[in-house]
Amino acid sequence: AQKVTQAQTEISVVEKEDVTLDCVYETRDTTYYLFWYKQPPSGELVFLIRRNSFDEQNEISGRYSWNFQKSTSSFNFTITASQVVDSAVYFCALSTGRSGGGADGLTFGKGTHLIIQP
Amino acid sequence: ETGVTQTPRHLVMGMTNKKSLKCEQHLGHNAMYWYKQSAKKPLELMFVYNFKEQTENNSVPSRFSPECPNSSHLFLHLHTLQPEDSALYLCASSQAQHATYEQYFGPGTRLTVT
Numbered sequence: 001a002q003k004v005t006q007a008q009t010e011i012s013v014v015e016k017e018d019v020t021l022d023c024v025y026e027t028r029d030t031t032y033y034l035f036w037y038k039q040p041p042s043g044e045l046v047f048l049i050r051r052n053s054f055d056e057q058n059e060i061s062g063r064y065s066w067n068f069q070k071s072t073s074s075f076n077f078t079i080t081a082s083q084v085v086d087s088a089v090y091f092c093a094l095s096t097g098r099s100g101g102g103a104d105g106l107t108f109g110k111g112t113h114l115i116i117q118p
Numbered sequence: 119e120t121g122v123t124q125t126p127r128h129l130v131m132g133m134t135n136k137k138s139l140k141c142e143q144h145l146g147h148n149a150m151y152w153y154k155q156s157a158k159k160p161l162e163l164m165f166v167y168n169f170k171e172q173t174e175n176n177s178v179p180s181r182f183s184p185e186c187p188n189s190s191h192l193f194l195h196l197h198t199l200q201p202e203d204s205a206l207y208l209c210a211s212s213q214a215q216h217a218t219y220e221q222y223f224g225p226g227t228r229l230t231v232t
Contacts, residue, residue, distance in 0.1 A: 004160075033218055043206060045223035052218060091161065105151055105163030105174060106221060 002027040006109035021077045023092030034075045035093040122224035141192040141209030149214030150192040156205035199231045
């Protein structure tokens with residue numbers, strides 16, 4: 001069985017502060033994929049990033065950065081210089097590829113509600 | 119057209135009603151998914167369709183019946199629901215055939231069962 005844990009239920013920071021959202025995953029598969037999604041109040045999940053288990057390079061995209069560490073089974077997400085528009089629920093998710101391929105669903109964490117105060 | 123659309127956006131139904139949720143994707147994808155998001159649980163995968171064939175049913179009660187007539191359309195038929203079925207139902211699509219492909223989500227249907 002696979003599992004994703006986002007221990008931080010809610011985080012509130014003041015605008016321009018840096019904030020890190022934690023994600024810890026469990027899987028027995030050696031090949032897997034990790035994702036982050038953003039869910040603003042409108043409800044639609046917005047894809048942010050995908051990382052496969054063979055690529056431990058950290059990634060930076062503008063104010064967003066991701067730290068993938070297999071040794072600790074973590075895939076943390078940092079927002080630098082946060083803005084009010086970053087307020088949303090952020091989900092970490094895991095997917096494992098089946099042998100021979102096939103469409104797979106995502107296993108989601110419970111999400112972290114991020115509040116950026118002006 | 120936006121990538122994945124869902125109708126209706128809001129639905130209130132009684133326990134004896136029959137209704138259907140509709141999802142349409144304009145991304146040329148081959149896999150489509152139904153997820154349930156309720157207040158007390160993480161997002162739960164319900165059904166997966168790959169090239170119109172159902173490949174996964176995540177132990178969903180038979181009062182939820184999916185239908186995928188083609189790779190662009192996905193329906194969720196609802197009948198004799200319970201109040202605990204009230205939730206946000208999200209549709210998603212992906213290129214399919216491998217978990218490496220990210221899923222794109224619609225805005226969801228907020229369902230209230232009275």
